[in-house]
Amino acid sequence: MEGEVELACDGLQALRHVSRMEVVTEAKAPQFDLLAATRSVCRKCPVTLKFRHVKGHQDDNFYADLDEWASLNIEMDDGAKEHWLRSKDARTRQQYIFGEPWPFWVAGRKVTKEVPEIIVDHIDGMTIREYWESKKRFGNGSIQEVHWGAVGKAMESAGRARRHWVVKQASGFCATGKMMQRWNQRKTAKCPRCAVAVEDELHVWMCKGEGVETVWEESIQKLGQWMLKQKTLPNLAAIICDRLSAWRNQAGPTVTVSPFLGLRGTVHAQDQVGWRALLEGCPVQGWAEVQQRYFEWINNRRSGERWLVALIQKLWEVAWDMWDHRNKVLHDKDNTLLSEQRQSEIAEEFAVGSASVTQEAKILFRPGLEAILAGSEAMQTAWLVRIRRARTRFKERQEEDQLGFRAERQAMAGWLRGSSSR
Ligand SMILES: [Zn+2]
Numbered sequence: 001m002e003g004e005v006e007l008a009c010d011g012l013q014a015l016r017h018v019s020r021m022e023v024v025t026e027a028k029a030p031q032f033d034l035l036a037a038t039r040s041v042c043r044k045c046p047v048t049l050k051f052r053h054v055k056g057h058q059d060d061n062f063y064a065d066l067d068e069w070a071s072l073n074i075e076m077d078d079g080a081k082e083h084w085l086r087s088k089d090a091r092t093r094q095q096y097i098f099g100e101p102w103p104f105w106v107a108g109r110k111v112t113k114e115v116p117e118i119i120v121d122h123i124d125g126m127t128i129r130e131y132w133e134s135k136k137r138f139g140n141g142s143i144q145e146v147h148w149g150a151v152g153k154a155m156e157s158a159g160r161a162r163r164h165w166v167v168k169q170a171s172g173f174c175a176t177g178k179m180m181q182r183w184n185q186r187k188t189a190k191c192p193r194c195a196v197a198v199e200d201e202l203h204v205w206m207c208k209g210e211g212v213e214t215v216w217e218e219s220i221q222k223l224g225q226w227m228l229k230q231k232t233l234p235n236l237a238a239i240i241c242d243r244l245s246a247w248r249n250q251a252g253p254t255v256t257v258s259p260f261l262g263l264r265g266t267v268h269a270q271d272q273v274g275w276r277a278l279l280e281g282c283p284v285q286g287w288a289e290v291q292q293r294y295f296e297w298i299n300n301r302r303s304g305e306r307w308l309v310a311l312i313q314k315l316w317e318v319a320w321d322m323w324d325h326r327n328k329v330l331h332d333k334d335n336t337l338l339s340e341q342r343q344s345e346i347a348e349e350f351a352v353g354s355a356s357v358t359q360e361a362k363i364l365f366r367p368g369l370e371a372i373l374a375g376s377e378a379m380q381t382a383w384l385v386r387i388r389r390a391r392t393r394f395k396e397r398q399e400e401d402q403l404g405f406r407a408e409r410q411a412m413a414g415w416l417r418g419s420s421s422r
Pocket residue numbers: 191192193194195196199203207208209
């Protein structure tokens with residue numbers, strides 16, 4: 001069989017992928033399956049194919065002069081729309097596409113885009129979730145109840161810095177007292193805001209130090225106002241604020257759950273998974289559906305899921321406010337935690353002594369420990385920086401010397417070997 005067929009399409013990108021074999025269709029492209037199938041059919045086709053781009057929707061302009069290609073395009077568009085209307089509610093969607101080289105399924109779902117991400121998530125995501133579940137991170141609830149789809153979208157649309165912080169905080173790798181001590185960056189694991197001996201990631205939320213309550217109250221109030229502005233079901237908004245505070249104060253909730261369809265079950269599920277999980281951006285499945293129902297009820301056309309994605313980001317803001325406040329207290333010039341730390345580091349440098357600093361830095365020890373400790377914060381910090389640099393340089397010089405000797409020794413040995421074989 002031979003001959004030539006000319007194919008026209010109004011999608012430039014689709015045309016580019018289908019007509020030019022040197023263009024690589026990446027497995028993350030949307031409708032990857034359709035593109036791959038079309039390419040494979042085109043390649044096998046014995047007829048010569050020619051491609052043409054035709055501008056879509058030319059009938060939008062009533063007075064436009066339509067050529068044959070434009071008319072065919074409009075006819076095709078109408079046909080596709082009709083087919084879509086007929087099949088969109090059908091129970092079984094078309095799962096296999098003619099010519100498709102390798103349909104790809106994960107957990108009973110056909111994957112049509114973002115193939116690498118979905119594979120990684122399926123393999124690693126499960127392991128990570130199981131790990132957190134075994135650590136009782138989701139209370140008595142199951143990790144499957146969390147709306148991971150919304151969490152993912154909230155992560156995607158968050159800024160880079162926020163994303164890093166959320167991951168660090170949720171995994172317990174923020175620079176809390178506990179971690180700073182473990183990393184040998186600080187002598188104590190003490191909380192900078194209260195007298196608790198070990199400040200871990202949970203304590204950042206629970207701290208009862210001076211002023212913390214006000215920061216929490218204000219953030220929760222901001223969250224509540226935002227929810228009402230977003231036309232959130234009022235009882236739902238009140239419940240979220242109330243239960244978050246109840247969890248933080250380790251007290252019982254005070255707001256009664258209304259009989260709005262699905263709300264009770266959702267609150268119960270979140271009770272099981274925990275309100276800490278919610279604060280850290282892990283809502284259960286039901287929230288989006290309940291809110292969607294409310295949107296429909298008040299004739300608002302917004303989507304419950306998009307509302308949930310935005311809510312997650314607002315919850316992170318509440319959490320961030322707590323962390324930010326803690327940092328401000330820690331770095332306040334009157335805070336004793338860091339100044340005690342600095343002073344003990346200076347004392348330690350004096351104990352190690354001036355033998356292992358460079359010659360020119362020995363003078364830094366001359367005023368004596370007491371005089372340095374009586375100095376200003378800026379002076380002490382600068383002193384520590386200079387001493388540390390001098391110790392590193394001293395060590396480097398020593399190593400250089402040793403390396404130098406070794407190199408000379410090797411050269412000598414090599415020369416001797418050479419001369420003996422001569
Ligand atoms: Zn504290």
